[in-house]
Amino acid sequence: MKFSDPDQEGRYSMPANTGLSEKTEIRLKQPKQYKVVMYNDDFTPMDVVVEILIDVFRKNYEEAVAIMMTVHKGQRAVVGVYSYDIAMTKAARAVKIAREQGYPFRVEVES
Structure with missing residues (x-):
């Protein structure tokens, strides 16, 4: 499974053809x-x-x-x-x- 490129806000999302009914976002935070x-x-x-x-x-x-x-x-x-x-x-x-x-x-x- 391959993640998409990040959007303008740095979010990644799962590809649509995984068979999952929901789209999952992964947000990376800058370290404190x-x-x-x-x-x-x-x-x-x-x-x-x-x-x-x-x-x-x-x-x-x-x-x-x-x-x-x-x-x-x-x-x-x-x-x-x-x-x-x-x-x-x-x-x-x-x-x-x-x-x-x-x-x-x-x-x-x-x-």
Whole structure:
């Protein structure tokens, strides 16, 4: 049995020749998105924060510096919005990199 192509709203439907009397729709939902939030501290050097933003969050140098300055001046900044698993993985990697260098870096995932 082969499904039809999705319609404009992303819905799929069963072909009419299946012998079923009802048409069944399958709707795919986008996964809930979570914010990865980076917090300022007085110990983690700015270059380490920039390195994490480039390596973990795939920011270019200019974006990384801008986000780092936002964190530095405003105490926190959203560094990305991802599905739950990706957000948790990126947050854990960021903290691990900083902790391996001896810094008390703080990153949280918010809904």
